[in-house]
Amino acid sequence: MNSTDETLNFLAVGDIVGNEACRYFISVLPEFQKKEKIFFTIVNGENSFKGYGISLKQAEQLLDSGVDVLTGGNHMYDSRDIIPLFNSEQRMIRPANYVDEIPGQGYVIAEKRGIPVLVINAIGRIFMEPTNNPFNTVSDILQKCRKEVLIRIIDFHAEATAEKQAFAWYLDGRASLIFGTHTHVQTADERILPAGPGFITDLGMTGVINSVIGMDVHNAVKKFLTTFPKRVKIAEGEIRAQGIIAAISPQTGACRSIRRVFF
Ligand SMILES: [Fe+2]
Ligand SMILES: [Fe+2]
Secondary structure (H helix, E strand, O other), rough: OHOOOHHHHEEEOOEEEOOOHHHHHHHHHHHHHHHOOOOEEEOOOOOOOOOOOOHHHHHHHHHOOOOOOOOOOOOOOOOHHHOOOHHHHHOOOOOOOOOOOOOOEEEEEEEEEEEEEEEEEEEEEOOOOOOOOHHHHHHHHHHHHOOOOOOEEEEEEOOHHHHHHHHHHOOOOOOOOEEOOOOOOOOOHHHHHHHHOOOOOOOEEEEEOEEEEEOHHHHHHHHHOOOOOOOOOEEOEHHHEEEEEEOOOOOOOOOEEEEEEEE
16 A cells, blocks of 8 residues: 555544443443544534533543544533533534634644644534524635645534535535534435545434434323423433544545444
């Protein structure tokens, strides 16, 4: 293999749902990273704390356990003790297209073994709360960091598949890897777009498999039958992590392969 063929493995994992799933992820990650020769790991942690947000302790534990960048979404601030960590921890990011008054940064350039990696978090606007336009916000960040960093990764936290796919096409040729999060259901459309980035509409989740997007089945069914507003309960049972591994060239920033993983 010559130097132009060299790639690095990037692991991206979908939303952690619940405290047990967070513990599970921390316990299985090191061995999985070793087995798959993972260079860099990104996980979306927005539902780690009982399904709502992420606690300070969980964020610190994830970042101590081999997670390089922690991303979020609409549940980012549900557990309020996380807010001060945004002042001291660059490796935890929140959607970049939130207004400036909201705590935290929307992107980070994380340097690993001398290789800079740009990770951006953005949030969608279809069936979600109104925010700044994610297409424009991410485009501006990419333009700003263009010369500094070749490996550019985006977690687009969004509900609508069409919005996520249009977003990926809009950024074709300007990013290395674009993945969706938020629906907690993994899509089977991973591919490499014509001008270089790996893409999947949604990574899936880290949570209980026999559930309704990580939540208790009985509770969820009851909610749909009665429409009575009820705070959902985390499901119990076998947990798995879902995501992708993308092989990215550090020389060009292009994605050479992308495959789904379940562990
Ligand atoms: Fe989520
Ligand atoms: Fe979400």
